[in-house]
Amino acid sequence: MTLFESLFDGNTLALLGAAIASLAGIGSAIGVSIAGQAAAGVITEDPKKFGKTLVLQVLPGTQGIYGFVVAFLIILKLGMIGGGMVDLTVAQGAYLFAAGLPIGIVGIISGIQQGKAAAAGLQLTAKRPDQMTKGVIYAAMVETYAILALLISILIWLGTNV
Amino acid sequence: MSIRKMQKLAVIGLDTEKETLMSQLSELGAVELIDQKDKLEDELWKDMVVQDDNLAYAQQLDQKVNRAQAALEIIERFDTSKSPLFSTRKRVKRADVKAMAADLSGVESEIDQILGYGEEMHRINEAINKMDADLLYLGPWKAYDLPMELSQTKLCAIHKGTFPADRNLDEMQKELQSQFEGFFLQAVQKTKECTYAAWVSLKENDEELLEAMKGNGFTEVTFGELTGTPAECTDRLLAALEEKKKELVDLGNQVGSHVASKEAIEAYFDIVSLESEKEKNRSKLLKTTQTFFLEGWIPEICVPAAEKILSETGCYYLFVEPEADEKPPVVLDNSAIVTPFEAVTEMYALPAYGSFDPTKIFAGFYVVFFGMMLSDAAYGILMSLACFIILKKYDLEGMAYKMIKMFFYCGLSTAFWGALFGGWFGDIATVVADVFFGKEFVIKPIWFNPIEDPIKLLIFSLALGVAHLFTGLGIKAYMDIKDGRWFDAICDEGFWIVTITGICAWLGGSMAIPAIAGVGQWMTIVGVLGLLFTGGRKRKGFGKVIGGLSNVYNITSYLSDILSYSRILALGLATGVIAQVVNTMGSIFGGGIIGAILLLCIFIFGHILNIAINVLGAYVHTCRLQYVEFFGKFYEDGGEPFEPMGNKTKYIRIENDKY
Incomplete structure (x- = not known):
């Protein structure tokens, strides 16, 4: 058996999928940071808006959670939690690898972009606090695609029989 | 229709009645005055009337x-009581307000x-602040033991000041001492x-030395009033600082003793604001030497009440229907159960x-979509309970009331759908039974578990979406027909409904029920042909072809509209999945106590995290489905909100007992 074959069995592929899924956290980290910087700017003007700005700041945080959920689901299917790890075929591993891709990739980009939309929403909140909900809706529109990616990830995961 | 009918009110009266009338209309709180500036430029009016105002008094x-x-x-700074979660306006009876307004001198003093x-x-x-600054200034001089005001003695001059940090004072001392006696x-x-340093020299050397010192970077320091x-x-x-701080505390206590009159001052604020608003509204009146003229919008149901006031004051008045080119302000009118959903429309x-x-039409869809998106019975019960407690505890009104009431309904719906899908904090019962009691236990879903059969829920979601879209198209058709445009209703909405129903039947038929596939096929063909031939009917020549084709091409936007409803499933x-992950991690x-x-x-x-993420998600995405997919089909926005005079108060809510 070559080194390649011994490393890249089904289980490794599945774990790589889980790792990629959890990368959605990159998008959230950057997005929350962008929104957080804008929020801090708003607070210097009016500290009373903390609650409102916080809602907008955490919006891009969901991608990370979705990524985490998919990663956790894949690990769960592998049976790593609780000890009894199952042996996957290469095909099964590839399925789970594929399950990690949508939320991993879309999560990164939509997290960053949602952070930018949230930052714009924060500017809106600074000037017109009463219109804040509209800023939330604009930012949440970006998340649609992360949710769709999550849907595909979960559907692939559901469809993989181990 | 659930937009309130408005009437236009025009009044001409004697100047002597103006004050009474304005006060009573303000109390009625149902008239929004119309600005009359354009009449001042109208040939017919401009020589007769001038604009009324009382700006000096308003100021x-x-x-x-x-x-x-x-x-x-x-007062706010010294009010130690905790501020409530929701600020509410206190209800006050009109009679009490009047009693208070009669004598405001107490509150004013x-x-x-x-x-x-x-x-x-x-x-x-x-x-x-000044003392703090002085103390800071004195800080480095603590070791200096001569009075600060002492700048000379009989023979010597004394200087105090700073040198740059890099100067070696010892060397300077040696060098200058050799040159100047007594330095x-x-x-x-x-x-x-x-x-920081001080130096002494004989007065006769003073000027010369000062020059030398300045050359060494010396800057003289003065102490002003400090002695x-x-x-x-x-x-x-x-000591003085301590004294002042004590005074400040005393003053704070004195202000604190006024906290009890906060409500009175708040009421005063509103009473005077209303008075000021009334005076500012006078600039919307026109006057001659003896008479005045005003126009305003009034909801139809308030007309009898206004009529009573007007006939009592003996003014000449007229109510007319708004003309087609006029834009009356808009106030929505829905039954109590639908009113909360006006928050979404507004x-x-x-x-x-x-x-x-469309509020009463989408309210049902809203509740269903929200419930399916959150879809956990326990979350729904918690949410409804929280909203119920808030509504009981706080006397909310306006937007806040509507939102909380709406979430109360949405919570009920969430509990319903959660029970159908078998989600009670995810699968916590199963997990606890397995880990702690070693038994298998599942709360059976009443309908089915979407995690086990997601495709079933996807199809159900899309079907709901089609129903939602058709309702939107139906409203558009209704509006077309009401305006007498039958043909438009058939071409623009009818053919789409036929086409989409046809496609659905065709697809559904080929997968499940072959009987309807043929019908679907024919409906699709009829629909598409209809769209193709009527899409360009308002254009000329070659445009007719382009219009028809682009109309058929719109099928992609309908497709994406329908697929958009897959977010309900997502x-x-x-x-459900995040809840399960939480339970599994736990x-x-x-087992055991630590476990x-x-x-x-x-x-x-x-x-808690899951509820926070998903309530926000369900709320925002349910709104989106209304705004983008549903409203996009028919909604005409652009109404100005109705803002009658006499309603804008901040702290108190005046309750009329008359009407």
Whole structure:
């Protein structure tokens, strides 16, 4: 058996999928940071808006959670939690690898972009606090695609029989 | 129609009745005056009338409002009671307001007193700041033991100041001592930036030495009004500071004793604001030497009440229907159960007057979509319970009331759908039964578990979406037909409904029920042909072909509209799966007491997080489905909100007993 074959069995592929899924956290980290910087700017003007700005700041945080959920689901299917790890075929591993891709990739980009939309929403909140909900809706529109990616990830995961 | 009908009111009356009439209309709170500026330029009017106003008085009132505001801000600082989660306006009877308005001098003198305290506190704070600055200034000079005001003796001159930190004072001392008799230089304090020092010399050498010192970077320091040695002076200042701070506390206590009259001042604020608003509204009136003229919008149901006032004052008045080119302000009118959903409509934009208010139609869809997206029975019960408690505890009104009431309904729906899908904090019962009791236990879903059969829920979601879209198209068709455009209703909405129903039947038929596939096929063909031939009917020549083709091409936008409803499934799964992940993480630690405690911690934290994410998600995405997919089909926005005079109060809610 070559080194390649011994490393890249089904289980490794599945774990790589889980790792990629959890990368959605990159998008959230950057997005929350962008929104957080804008929020801090708003607070210097009016500290009373903390609650409102916080809602907008955490919006891009969901991608990370979705990524985490998919990663956790894949690990769960592998049976790593609780000890009894199952042996996957290469095909099964590839399925789970594929399950990690949508939320991993879309999560990164939509997290960053949602952070930018949230930052714009924060500017809106600074000037017109009463219109804040509209800023939330604009930012949440970006998340649609992360949710769709999550849907595909979960559907692939559901469809993989181990 | 659920947009209130408006009437236009025009009044001509004697000047002597103006005050009474304005007060009574303001109390009625149902008339929005119309600005008359364009009449001033109208040939017919301009020689007869001038604009009425009483701006000087209005400004005077505004000043009073500002003073009350300032007094409230001062009280706010010393109000130790916890501010409530929701600020509510206190209900006050009209009679009580009148009694209060009759004698405002008591509140006014109280406001004066509070503002007096405020000024005093401001003065003391300034003094404290100056002392703090002085203390800071004296800090480095503590070791200097001569009085600061002493700058010369009979024979000697004394200088105090700073040298740059890099100068070596010892060398300077040696060098200058050899040149000048009686010279003595002493460093007082060294810091990173500079050295504080004092030097003494004979008066005859003073000027020459000063030059030399300046060459060495010396900067003279003066102490102004500060006297005595720095140490003494510091002690004195500290004592005085203590004194001032005590005074400040005393003043604070005195303001604190006025906290009880906060409500009275708030009521005063509103009473005077209303008076000021009324005076400002006078600039919307026209007057001659003896008479006045006004116009305003009034909801139809308030006409009898207004009529009573007007006939009592003996004015000449007229109610007319709004003309087609006029834009009356808009106020929505729905039954009590639907009213909360106006929050969603209002947040988008009010519908134009004469168009359609869809609130009562989408309310049902809203509740269903929200429930399916959150889809956990326990979350729904918690949410409804929280909203119920808030509604019981706080006397909410306006937008806040509508939102909370709406979430109450959405919570009920969530509980319903959660029970159908078998989600009770995800699968916590199964996990606990397995980990702690070693048994298998599942709360059976009443319908089915979407995690086991997501495709079923996807199809159901899309079907709901089609129903939602058709309702939107139906409203558009209704509006077309109402305006007498039958043909447009058939071409623009009818053919789409036929086409989409056809495609659905065709697809559904080929997969499940072959009988309807043929019907679907024919419906699709008829629909598409209809769209193709009528799409360009309003264009000319070659445009007819392009119009028809682009109309058929619109099928892609309908497709994406329908697929957009897959978010119901996605958000529903997200709630369920995240809840399960939380439960599984909690169960990792196994049974026993420690396992139970850890499970409890993870359970509470995880499910609160999940509720927060998914309530926000369900709310925003349900709104989106209304705004983009549903409203996009028919909604005409652009209504101006109805803002009658006499309604804008901040702290109190005046209850009329007459009407």
